[in-house]
Amino acid sequence: MILNAYSVLDASLTLLRLLLALAVVAIGLSVMKQRRRLASDELTPVENRQYLLFLVAGLLVVLNVLSWPLLYLLLESYVPEWPGVMCIYGVTQIGVGSDGPAGYLPRLLQIVQILKAALVFASGAWAVLYLANRRTRSAPLTGRVVWTTIIVGVLASVDAAGEAAYLAIPKKEEAPSVGCCVTPVGDQSRFLPHGIAGELNNSWLHVAYYGANAAVILGLLVTIRMNAAHKPVPRLAPLGLLALVNAAATTTFLIDVAAPAILHLPYHHCLYDLVPRAPESLLAVAAFVFATFAIGWACATAWGARCAETEPFLGEQIRMTLVAALFAYVGSIAMVSIEVAVS
Amino acid sequence: MSKRAWISGLLFVTAMSALAVAGPWLRRVERRTCEYDAARIEPANRVRVVDCCGRDHEFCCVTCAELWLKRSGIEPQAIHVTDESSGTEISAESAIFVRSMVSTNPVIGDRIHAFRDANEAEKHSRFARGQILGEAERPFRAYANRDR
Numbered sequence: 001m002i003l004n005a006y007s008v009l010d011a012s013l014t015l016l017r018l019l020l021a022l023a024v025v026a027i028g029l030s031v032m033k034q035r036r037r038l039a040s041d042e043l044t045p046v047e048n049r050q051y052l053l054f055l056v057a058g059l060l061v062v063l064n065v066l067s068w069p070l071l072y073l074l075l076e077s078y079v080p081e082w083p084g085v086m087c088i089y090g091v092t093q094i095g096v097g098s099d100g101p102a103g104y105l106p107r108l109l110q111i112v113q114i115l116k117a118a119l120v121f122a123s124g125a126w127a128v129l130y131l132a133n134r135r136t137r138s139a140p141l142t143g144r145v146v147w148t149t150i151i152v153g154v155l156a157s158v159d160a161a162g163e164a165a166y167l168a169i170p171k172k173e174e175a176p177s178v179g180c181c182v183t184p185v186g187d188q189s190r191f192l193p194h195g196i197a198g199e200l201n202n203s204w205l206h207v208a209y210y211g212a213n214a215a216v217i218l219g220l221l222v223t224i225r226m227n228a229a230h231k232p233v234p235r236l237a238p239l240g241l242l243a244l245v246n247a248a249a250t251t252t253f254l255i256d257v258a259a260p261a262i263l264h265l266p267y268h269h270c271l272y273d274l275v276p277r278a279p280e281s282l283l284a285v286a287a288f289v290f291a292t293f294a295i296g297w298a299c300a301t302a303w304g305a306r307c308a309e310t311e312p313f314l315g316e317q318i319r320m321t322l323v324a325a326l327f328a329y330v331g332s333i334a335m336v337s338i339e340v341a342v343s
Numbered sequence: 344m345s346k347r348a349w350i351s352g353l354l355f356v357t358a359m360s361a362l363a364v365a366g367p368w369l370r371r372v373e374r375r376t377c378e379y380d381a382a383r384i385e386p387a388n389r390v391r392v393v394d395c396c397g398r399d400h401e402f403c404c405v406t407c408a409e410l411w412l413k414r415s416g417i418e419p420q421a422i423h424v425t426d427e428s429s430g431t432e433i434s435a436e437s438a439i440f441v442r443s444m445v446s447t448n449p450v451i452g453d454r455i456h457a458f459r460d461a462n463e464a465e466k467h468s469r470f471a472r473g474q475i476l477g478e479a480e481r482p483f484r485a486y487a488n489r490d491r
Contacts (some may be wrong), residue, residue, distance in 0.1 A: 266414075323348050
Protein backbone atom coordinates (compact mmCIF):
# COMPACT_ATOMS: atom_id res chain seq x y z
CA MET A 1 0.00 0.00 0.00
CA ILE A 2 1.29 3.46 -0.90
CA LEU A 3 0.96 5.64 2.17
CA ASN A 4 0.15 9.31 1.80
CA ALA A 5 -2.50 11.71 3.10
CA TYR A 6 -4.99 10.83 0.36
CA SER A 7 -4.58 7.07 0.75
CA VAL A 8 -5.16 7.33 4.52
CA LEU A 9 -8.23 9.54 3.95
CA ASP A 10 -9.55 7.25 1.23
CA ALA A 11 -8.92 4.11 3.30
CA SER A 12 -10.80 5.61 6.27
CA LEU A 13 -13.72 6.69 4.10
CA THR A 14 -13.80 3.32 2.34
CA LEU A 15 -13.89 1.44 5.64
CA LEU A 16 -16.65 3.68 6.96
CA ARG A 17 -18.65 3.26 3.75
CA LEU A 18 -18.23 -0.51 3.87
CA LEU A 19 -19.55 -0.68 7.45
CA LEU A 20 -22.46 1.66 6.68
CA ALA A 21 -23.32 -0.21 3.47
CA LEU A 22 -23.37 -3.57 5.27
CA ALA A 23 -25.51 -2.03 8.03
CA VAL A 24 -27.92 -0.61 5.41
CA VAL A 25 -28.28 -4.00 3.71
CA ALA A 26 -28.81 -5.81 7.04
CA ILE A 27 -31.34 -3.30 8.40
CA GLY A 28 -33.09 -3.04 5.02
CA LEU A 29 -33.54 -6.81 4.72
CA SER A 30 -34.80 -7.10 8.31
CA VAL A 31 -37.29 -4.23 7.69
CA MET A 32 -38.64 -5.93 4.56
CA LYS A 33 -38.90 -9.27 6.36
CA GLN A 34 -40.83 -7.78 9.30
CA ARG A 35 -43.08 -5.68 7.03
CA ARG A 36 -44.25 -8.87 5.34
CA ARG A 37 -44.77 -10.71 8.60
CA LEU A 38 -46.50 -8.11 10.78
CA ALA A 39 -49.99 -6.62 10.41
CA SER A 40 -50.21 -2.89 9.67
CA ASP A 41 -51.21 -1.98 13.27
CA GLU A 42 -48.11 -3.71 14.67
CA LEU A 43 -45.65 -1.83 12.48
CA THR A 44 -44.37 0.81 14.96
CA PRO A 45 -41.06 -0.95 15.79
CA VAL A 46 -40.54 -1.54 12.06
CA GLU A 47 -41.20 2.14 11.34
CA ASN A 48 -38.65 3.10 13.96
CA ARG A 49 -36.14 0.84 12.27
CA GLN A 50 -37.04 2.44 8.92
CA TYR A 51 -36.14 5.86 10.28
CA LEU A 52 -32.77 4.47 11.34
CA LEU A 53 -32.36 2.86 7.90
CA PHE A 54 -33.09 6.11 6.04
CA LEU A 55 -30.81 8.09 8.36
CA VAL A 56 -27.90 5.71 7.79
CA ALA A 57 -28.71 5.55 4.05
CA GLY A 58 -28.66 9.36 3.84
CA LEU A 59 -25.19 9.43 5.37
CA LEU A 60 -24.06 6.63 3.04
CA VAL A 61 -25.35 8.54 -0.01
CA VAL A 62 -23.36 11.66 0.98
CA LEU A 63 -20.20 9.57 1.51
CA ASN A 64 -20.74 7.76 -1.82
CA VAL A 65 -20.82 11.08 -3.66
CA LEU A 66 -17.73 12.34 -1.82
CA SER A 67 -15.81 9.15 -2.56
CA TRP A 68 -16.03 9.74 -6.34
CA PRO A 69 -13.77 12.84 -6.59
CA LEU A 70 -11.64 11.49 -3.75
CA LEU A 71 -10.73 8.45 -5.88
CA TYR A 72 -9.26 10.72 -8.57
CA LEU A 73 -7.40 12.84 -6.01
CA LEU A 74 -5.93 9.59 -4.65
CA LEU A 75 -4.84 8.47 -8.14
CA GLU A 76 -3.35 11.91 -8.80
CA SER A 77 -1.34 11.59 -5.57
CA TYR A 78 0.11 8.29 -6.87
CA VAL A 79 1.57 9.85 -10.05
CA PRO A 80 5.05 10.65 -8.62
CA GLU A 81 5.46 7.04 -7.44
CA TRP A 82 6.57 5.76 -10.88
CA PRO A 83 9.16 7.49 -13.08
CA GLY A 84 7.40 6.82 -16.40
CA VAL A 85 3.94 7.86 -15.22
CA MET A 86 2.84 11.40 -16.10
CA CYS A 87 -0.81 11.53 -15.12
CA ILE A 88 -3.72 9.55 -13.67
CA TYR A 89 -4.02 7.61 -16.93
CA GLY A 90 -0.54 6.20 -16.30
CA VAL A 91 -1.55 5.16 -12.77
CA THR A 92 -4.53 3.29 -14.22
CA GLN A 93 -2.08 1.32 -16.40
CA ILE A 94 0.10 0.16 -13.51
CA GLY A 95 -0.09 -3.64 -13.39
CA VAL A 96 -0.94 -4.21 -17.08
CA GLY A 97 0.71 -7.48 -18.12
CA SER A 98 2.19 -7.96 -14.68
CA ASP A 99 2.38 -11.25 -12.82
CA GLY A 100 1.17 -11.47 -9.24
CA PRO A 101 -1.52 -9.44 -7.48
CA ALA A 102 -0.54 -6.22 -9.29
CA GLY A 103 -1.92 -7.76 -12.48
CA TYR A 104 -5.44 -7.31 -11.08
CA LEU A 105 -5.03 -3.57 -10.49
CA PRO A 106 -6.08 -2.17 -13.91
CA ARG A 107 -9.27 -4.27 -14.13
CA LEU A 108 -10.08 -3.59 -10.48
CA LEU A 109 -9.71 0.15 -11.02
CA GLN A 110 -11.92 0.01 -14.11
CA ILE A 111 -14.62 -1.79 -12.13
CA VAL A 112 -14.37 0.68 -9.24
CA GLN A 113 -14.66 3.65 -11.64
CA ILE A 114 -17.78 2.19 -13.28
CA LEU A 115 -19.25 1.28 -9.88
CA LYS A 116 -18.72 4.83 -8.61
CA ALA A 117 -20.84 6.23 -11.44
CA ALA A 118 -23.50 3.54 -10.93
CA LEU A 119 -23.46 4.18 -7.20
CA VAL A 120 -23.93 7.94 -7.50
CA PHE A 121 -26.77 7.36 -9.95
CA ALA A 122 -28.43 4.80 -7.65
CA SER A 123 -27.94 7.13 -4.67
CA GLY A 124 -29.70 9.92 -6.59
CA ALA A 125 -32.53 7.57 -7.57
CA TRP A 126 -32.93 6.64 -3.90
CA ALA A 127 -33.02 10.34 -2.94
CA VAL A 128 -35.76 11.24 -5.46
CA LEU A 129 -37.92 8.28 -4.42
CA TYR A 130 -37.38 9.08 -0.76
CA LEU A 131 -38.38 12.73 -1.29
CA ALA A 132 -41.51 11.70 -3.22
CA ASN A 133 -42.43 9.27 -0.46
CA ARG A 134 -41.97 11.93 2.22
CA ARG A 135 -44.51 14.20 0.53
CA THR A 136 -47.29 11.60 0.77
CA ARG A 137 -49.63 11.04 3.74
CA SER A 138 -49.41 7.26 4.14
CA ALA A 139 -45.94 6.65 2.66
CA PRO A 140 -47.09 4.14 0.00
CA LEU A 141 -43.64 4.02 -1.63
CA THR A 142 -41.82 2.83 1.50
CA GLY A 143 -41.34 -0.70 0.15
CA ARG A 144 -39.75 0.60 -3.08
CA VAL A 145 -37.61 3.07 -1.14
CA VAL A 146 -36.35 0.29 1.15
CA TRP A 147 -35.53 -1.94 -1.83
CA THR A 148 -33.67 0.95 -3.50
CA THR A 149 -31.82 1.48 -0.22
CA ILE A 150 -30.78 -2.18 -0.23
CA ILE A 151 -29.57 -1.88 -3.86
CA VAL A 152 -27.54 1.21 -2.91
CA GLY A 153 -26.16 -0.70 0.09
CA VAL A 154 -25.13 -3.70 -2.04
CA LEU A 155 -23.52 -1.47 -4.70
CA ALA A 156 -21.73 0.58 -2.02
CA SER A 157 -20.39 -2.51 -0.26
CA VAL A 158 -19.07 -4.00 -3.55
CA ASP A 159 -17.55 -0.62 -4.47
CA ALA A 160 -15.97 -0.14 -1.04
CA ALA A 161 -14.59 -3.70 -1.05
CA GLY A 162 -13.11 -3.14 -4.53
CA GLU A 163 -11.59 0.17 -3.51
CA ALA A 164 -10.15 -1.37 -0.32
CA ALA A 165 -8.60 -4.16 -2.41
CA TYR A 166 -7.14 -1.59 -4.82
CA LEU A 167 -5.61 0.33 -1.90
CA ALA A 168 -4.22 -2.80 -0.26
CA ILE A 169 -2.70 -4.59 -3.28
CA PRO A 170 1.02 -3.77 -3.55
CA LYS A 171 1.56 -1.69 -6.67
CA LYS A 172 4.79 -3.43 -7.59
CA GLU A 173 4.85 -4.78 -11.13
CA GLU A 174 6.40 -8.18 -11.75
CA ALA A 175 7.44 -9.02 -15.32
CA PRO A 176 6.60 -12.60 -16.41
CA SER A 177 9.59 -14.94 -16.75
CA VAL A 178 9.76 -14.50 -20.58
CA GLY A 179 11.34 -11.10 -19.96
CA CYS A 180 10.22 -7.53 -19.63
CA CYS A 181 10.97 -6.52 -23.23
CA VAL A 182 8.20 -8.59 -24.81
CA THR A 183 5.44 -7.85 -22.28
CA PRO A 184 3.41 -4.74 -21.55
CA VAL A 185 5.35 -4.35 -18.29
CA GLY A 186 8.36 -3.20 -20.29
CA ASP A 187 6.27 -1.15 -22.70
CA GLN A 188 6.37 2.36 -21.25
CA SER A 189 4.22 3.76 -24.07
CA ARG A 190 1.16 2.24 -22.35
CA PHE A 191 1.27 5.28 -20.03
CA LEU A 192 0.28 7.55 -22.96
CA PRO A 193 -3.46 8.05 -23.35
CA HIS A 194 -5.01 7.68 -26.80
CA GLY A 195 -8.13 9.21 -28.30
CA ILE A 196 -11.43 7.43 -28.91
CA ALA A 197 -12.34 8.52 -32.43
CA GLY A 198 -8.89 7.87 -33.93
CA GLU A 199 -8.23 9.89 -37.06
CA LEU A 200 -11.85 11.06 -37.37
CA ASN A 201 -12.00 14.71 -38.36
CA ASN A 202 -12.46 17.05 -35.37
CA SER A 203 -15.18 18.99 -37.18
CA TRP A 204 -17.36 15.87 -37.15
CA LEU A 205 -16.87 15.59 -33.41
CA HIS A 206 -17.90 19.25 -33.04
CA VAL A 207 -21.04 18.57 -35.08
CA ALA A 208 -21.83 15.45 -33.03
CA TYR A 209 -21.25 17.23 -29.70
CA TYR A 210 -23.27 20.37 -30.42
CA GLY A 211 -25.92 18.43 -32.36
CA ALA A 212 -26.49 15.85 -29.63
CA ASN A 213 -26.54 18.48 -26.87
CA ALA A 214 -28.90 20.72 -28.86
CA ALA A 215 -31.23 17.74 -29.36
CA VAL A 216 -31.28 16.94 -25.63
CA ILE A 217 -31.81 20.59 -24.65
CA LEU A 218 -34.63 20.88 -27.18
CA GLY A 219 -36.11 17.64 -25.85
CA LEU A 220 -35.91 18.98 -22.30
CA LEU A 221 -37.55 22.28 -23.26
CA VAL A 222 -40.36 20.52 -25.11
CA THR A 223 -40.95 18.08 -22.23
CA ILE A 224 -40.96 20.87 -19.65
CA ARG A 225 -43.18 23.20 -21.72
CA MET A 226 -45.65 20.57 -22.92
CA ASN A 227 -46.31 19.32 -19.41
CA ALA A 228 -46.26 22.66 -17.62
CA ALA A 229 -49.85 23.73 -18.36
CA HIS A 230 -51.60 20.55 -17.32
CA LYS A 231 -49.87 18.42 -14.72
CA PRO A 232 -49.51 14.84 -15.92
CA VAL A 233 -46.28 12.88 -15.58
CA PRO A 234 -44.28 13.51 -18.75
CA ARG A 235 -43.20 10.68 -21.06
CA LEU A 236 -39.48 10.40 -20.61
CA ALA A 237 -38.25 7.31 -22.47
CA PRO A 238 -37.20 9.21 -25.67
CA LEU A 239 -35.46 11.84 -23.56
CA GLY A 240 -33.60 9.13 -21.65
CA LEU A 241 -32.43 7.56 -24.94
CA LEU A 242 -31.32 10.98 -26.24
CA ALA A 243 -29.36 11.55 -23.02
CA LEU A 244 -27.53 8.23 -23.52
CA VAL A 245 -26.61 9.08 -27.13
CA ASN A 246 -25.52 12.53 -25.98
CA ALA A 247 -23.38 10.98 -23.23
CA ALA A 248 -21.43 8.98 -25.83
CA ALA A 249 -20.99 11.99 -28.15
CA THR A 250 -19.96 14.32 -25.33
CA THR A 251 -17.48 11.86 -23.80
CA THR A 252 -15.79 11.42 -27.18
CA PHE A 253 -15.71 15.19 -27.74
CA LEU A 254 -14.30 15.88 -24.27
CA ILE A 255 -11.51 13.31 -24.68
CA ASP A 256 -10.62 13.92 -28.32
CA VAL A 257 -11.16 17.67 -28.70
CA ALA A 258 -11.75 19.55 -25.44
CA ALA A 259 -9.07 18.05 -23.18
CA PRO A 260 -6.19 18.43 -25.70
CA ALA A 261 -7.28 22.04 -26.40
CA ILE A 262 -7.67 23.03 -22.75
CA LEU A 263 -4.40 21.34 -21.77
CA HIS A 264 -2.52 22.79 -24.80
CA LEU A 265 -1.43 19.22 -25.59
CA PRO A 266 -2.84 18.41 -29.06
CA TYR A 267 -1.92 14.70 -28.91
CA HIS A 268 -2.67 14.04 -25.24
CA HIS A 269 -6.25 12.77 -25.09
CA CYS A 270 -6.65 12.62 -21.35
CA LEU A 271 -9.57 13.84 -19.25
CA TYR A 272 -7.72 12.80 -16.11
CA ASP A 273 -5.14 15.53 -16.71
CA LEU A 274 -7.82 18.15 -16.12
CA VAL A 275 -7.69 17.29 -12.39
CA PRO A 276 -4.32 18.93 -11.72
CA ARG A 277 -3.98 21.23 -14.75
CA ALA A 278 -7.44 22.74 -15.35
CA PRO A 279 -9.50 21.94 -12.24
CA GLU A 280 -12.24 24.47 -13.03
CA SER A 281 -13.08 22.59 -16.24
CA LEU A 282 -14.04 19.59 -14.09
CA LEU A 283 -17.11 21.62 -13.12
CA ALA A 284 -18.22 21.38 -16.74
CA VAL A 285 -17.72 17.60 -16.64
CA ALA A 286 -19.54 17.40 -13.27
CA ALA A 287 -22.43 19.54 -14.60
CA PHE A 288 -22.70 17.28 -17.64
CA VAL A 289 -22.72 14.12 -15.51
CA PHE A 290 -25.31 15.69 -13.19
CA ALA A 291 -27.51 16.68 -16.15
CA THR A 292 -27.37 13.17 -17.65
CA PHE A 293 -28.07 11.56 -14.30
CA ALA A 294 -30.87 14.05 -13.60
CA ILE A 295 -32.74 12.82 -16.68
CA GLY A 296 -32.27 9.28 -15.35
CA TRP A 297 -33.54 10.38 -11.93
CA ALA A 298 -36.56 11.98 -13.58
CA CYS A 299 -37.23 8.64 -15.32
CA ALA A 300 -36.80 6.83 -11.99
CA THR A 301 -39.31 9.21 -10.38
CA ALA A 302 -41.79 8.80 -13.23
CA TRP A 303 -41.56 5.01 -13.24
CA GLY A 304 -40.87 4.24 -9.57
CA ALA A 305 -42.85 6.85 -7.66
CA ARG A 306 -46.14 6.77 -9.52
CA CYS A 307 -49.19 6.04 -7.35
CA ALA A 308 -52.47 7.74 -6.43
CA GLU A 309 -50.96 9.74 -3.58
CA THR A 310 -48.04 11.09 -5.60
CA GLU A 311 -50.11 12.08 -8.68
CA PRO A 312 -50.73 15.70 -7.53
CA PHE A 313 -47.07 16.63 -7.20
CA LEU A 314 -45.12 14.04 -9.21
CA GLY A 315 -45.25 16.02 -12.47
CA GLU A 316 -43.92 19.10 -10.70
CA GLN A 317 -41.10 17.15 -9.03
CA ILE A 318 -40.05 15.66 -12.38
CA ARG A 319 -40.19 19.06 -14.06
CA MET A 320 -37.94 20.56 -11.36
CA THR A 321 -35.42 17.76 -11.95
CA LEU A 322 -35.58 18.38 -15.72
CA VAL A 323 -35.12 22.15 -15.24
CA ALA A 324 -32.00 21.45 -13.18
CA ALA A 325 -30.77 19.13 -15.96
CA LEU A 326 -31.47 21.82 -18.59
CA PHE A 327 -29.37 24.48 -16.88
CA ALA A 328 -26.62 21.98 -16.04
CA TYR A 329 -26.37 21.06 -19.77
CA VAL A 330 -26.32 24.73 -20.81
CA GLY A 331 -23.72 25.58 -18.14
CA SER A 332 -21.55 22.64 -19.17
CA ILE A 333 -21.68 23.51 -22.89
CA ALA A 334 -20.99 27.19 -22.18
CA MET A 335 -17.98 26.36 -20.05
CA VAL A 336 -16.51 23.78 -22.43
CA SER A 337 -17.01 26.06 -25.46
CA ILE A 338 -15.42 29.08 -23.77
CA GLU A 339 -12.47 27.06 -22.42
CA VAL A 340 -11.80 25.49 -25.82
CA ALA A 341 -12.07 28.89 -27.53
CA VAL A 342 -9.81 30.84 -25.15
CA SER A 343 -7.23 28.09 -24.57
CA MET B 344 -40.78 27.42 -15.60
CA SER B 345 -41.00 29.89 -12.77
CA LYS B 346 -39.14 33.21 -12.82
CA ARG B 347 -37.06 32.05 -9.83
CA ALA B 348 -35.92 28.92 -11.68
CA TRP B 349 -34.92 31.03 -14.70
CA ILE B 350 -32.93 33.47 -12.57
CA SER B 351 -31.15 30.66 -10.64
CA GLY B 352 -30.36 28.84 -13.87
CA LEU B 353 -29.03 31.91 -15.62
CA LEU B 354 -26.90 32.77 -12.58
CA PHE B 355 -25.46 29.25 -12.68
CA VAL B 356 -24.65 29.49 -16.40
CA THR B 357 -23.11 32.95 -15.91
CA ALA B 358 -20.95 31.68 -13.04
CA MET B 359 -19.77 28.72 -15.14
CA SER B 360 -18.94 31.02 -18.07
CA ALA B 361 -17.03 33.40 -15.78
CA LEU B 362 -15.00 30.49 -14.40
CA ALA B 363 -14.27 29.30 -17.94
CA VAL B 364 -12.73 32.71 -18.71
CA ALA B 365 -10.97 33.08 -15.36
CA GLY B 366 -9.41 29.58 -15.34
CA PRO B 367 -7.19 29.89 -18.43
CA TRP B 368 -6.39 33.51 -17.49
CA LEU B 369 -5.13 32.42 -14.05
CA ARG B 370 -3.10 29.62 -15.66
CA ARG B 371 -1.38 31.92 -18.15
CA VAL B 372 1.96 31.41 -16.34
CA GLU B 373 4.63 29.70 -18.39
CA ARG B 374 3.98 26.00 -18.88
CA ARG B 375 6.97 23.75 -18.23
CA THR B 376 5.62 20.48 -19.57
CA CYS B 377 6.25 18.76 -22.86
CA GLU B 378 3.71 19.68 -25.54
CA TYR B 379 3.67 16.13 -26.88
CA ASP B 380 3.38 13.84 -23.86
CA ALA B 381 2.88 16.30 -20.96
CA ALA B 382 5.97 15.03 -19.14
CA ARG B 383 7.98 17.39 -16.95
CA ILE B 384 10.80 18.99 -18.94
CA GLU B 385 14.28 18.29 -17.61
CA PRO B 386 16.39 21.38 -18.44
CA ALA B 387 19.26 19.22 -19.79
CA ASN B 388 17.04 17.58 -22.44
CA ARG B 389 14.78 20.49 -23.35
CA VAL B 390 14.01 21.00 -27.04
CA ARG B 391 12.43 24.21 -28.31
CA VAL B 392 10.73 24.46 -31.67
CA VAL B 393 9.83 27.85 -33.10
CA ASP B 394 6.86 27.44 -35.42
CA CYS B 395 6.05 29.31 -38.61
CA CYS B 396 4.26 32.04 -36.61
CA GLY B 397 7.18 32.55 -34.23
CA ARG B 398 5.54 30.73 -31.31
CA ASP B 399 7.69 28.56 -29.02
CA HIS B 400 6.85 24.90 -28.38
CA GLU B 401 8.78 23.06 -25.69
CA PHE B 402 9.46 19.34 -25.50
CA CYS B 403 11.04 17.01 -22.97
CA CYS B 404 13.19 15.13 -25.50
CA VAL B 405 14.24 14.96 -29.14
CA THR B 406 11.83 12.13 -29.99
CA CYS B 407 8.81 14.04 -28.61
CA ALA B 408 9.76 17.08 -30.71
CA GLU B 409 10.15 14.91 -33.83
CA LEU B 410 6.82 13.13 -33.26
CA TRP B 411 5.05 16.44 -32.64
CA LEU B 412 6.53 17.98 -35.82
CA LYS B 413 5.52 14.92 -37.83
CA ARG B 414 1.95 14.87 -36.53
CA SER B 415 1.34 18.61 -36.60
CA GLY B 416 2.81 19.07 -40.08
CA ILE B 417 4.20 22.42 -38.96
CA GLU B 418 7.19 23.87 -40.85
CA PRO B 419 9.47 25.07 -38.07
CA GLN B 420 11.35 28.36 -38.27
CA ALA B 421 14.01 27.01 -35.93
CA ILE B 422 14.76 24.03 -33.74
CA HIS B 423 16.89 24.39 -30.62
CA VAL B 424 18.23 21.58 -28.47
CA THR B 425 20.09 21.75 -25.17
CA ASP B 426 23.78 20.96 -24.89
CA GLU B 427 23.74 18.34 -22.16
CA SER B 428 27.18 19.16 -20.79
CA SER B 429 26.67 22.91 -20.35
CA GLY B 430 22.87 23.22 -20.29
CA THR B 431 22.91 25.97 -22.91
CA GLU B 432 20.63 26.10 -25.89
CA ILE B 433 22.13 25.40 -29.33
CA SER B 434 20.75 25.09 -32.82
CA ALA B 435 19.76 21.52 -33.75
CA GLU B 436 21.78 21.85 -36.94
CA SER B 437 25.02 22.51 -35.09
CA ALA B 438 24.45 19.84 -32.42
CA ILE B 439 26.14 16.45 -32.25
CA PHE B 440 23.63 13.76 -31.36
CA VAL B 441 24.48 10.57 -29.47
CA ARG B 442 22.17 7.58 -29.03
CA SER B 443 23.19 5.82 -25.83
CA MET B 444 21.89 3.42 -23.19
CA VAL B 445 20.84 6.34 -20.97
CA SER B 446 17.15 7.13 -21.36
CA THR B 447 15.98 10.74 -21.42
CA ASN B 448 12.29 9.87 -21.49
CA PRO B 449 11.24 6.43 -20.24
CA VAL B 450 7.69 6.82 -21.59
CA ILE B 451 8.57 7.54 -25.21
CA GLY B 452 11.80 5.56 -24.99
CA ASP B 453 14.04 8.39 -26.14
CA ARG B 454 17.79 7.81 -25.74
CA ILE B 455 19.14 10.67 -27.86
CA HIS B 456 21.46 13.22 -26.26
CA ALA B 457 22.66 16.50 -27.79
CA PHE B 458 26.10 18.05 -27.40
CA ARG B 459 27.82 21.14 -28.74
CA ASP B 460 31.33 19.80 -28.23
CA ALA B 461 32.57 16.73 -30.13
CA ASN B 462 34.78 15.68 -27.20
CA GLU B 463 31.83 15.71 -24.79
CA ALA B 464 29.81 13.67 -27.28
CA GLU B 465 32.65 11.12 -27.56
CA LYS B 466 32.94 10.97 -23.78
CA HIS B 467 29.22 10.33 -23.30
CA SER B 468 29.26 7.80 -26.11
CA ARG B 469 32.06 5.81 -24.43
CA PHE B 470 30.65 6.17 -20.92
CA ALA B 471 27.05 5.21 -21.81
CA ARG B 472 27.76 2.66 -24.56
CA GLY B 473 26.35 4.86 -27.27
CA GLN B 474 27.15 5.98 -30.77
CA ILE B 475 27.33 9.32 -32.47
CA LEU B 476 24.57 9.60 -35.04
CA GLY B 477 25.68 10.09 -38.64
CA GLU B 478 23.97 12.31 -41.21
CA ALA B 479 21.45 9.62 -42.18
CA GLU B 480 20.28 9.17 -38.59
CA ARG B 481 20.40 12.75 -37.34
CA PRO B 482 17.20 13.97 -35.71
CA PHE B 483 15.38 16.80 -37.50
CA ARG B 484 17.30 16.10 -40.73
CA ALA B 485 14.04 16.63 -42.66
CA TYR B 486 14.07 20.23 -41.44
CA ALA B 487 17.79 20.86 -41.99
CA ASN B 488 18.77 24.00 -43.89
CA ARG B 489 15.36 25.48 -43.13
CA ASP B 490 16.45 27.05 -39.85
CA ARG B 491 16.45 30.75 -40.26
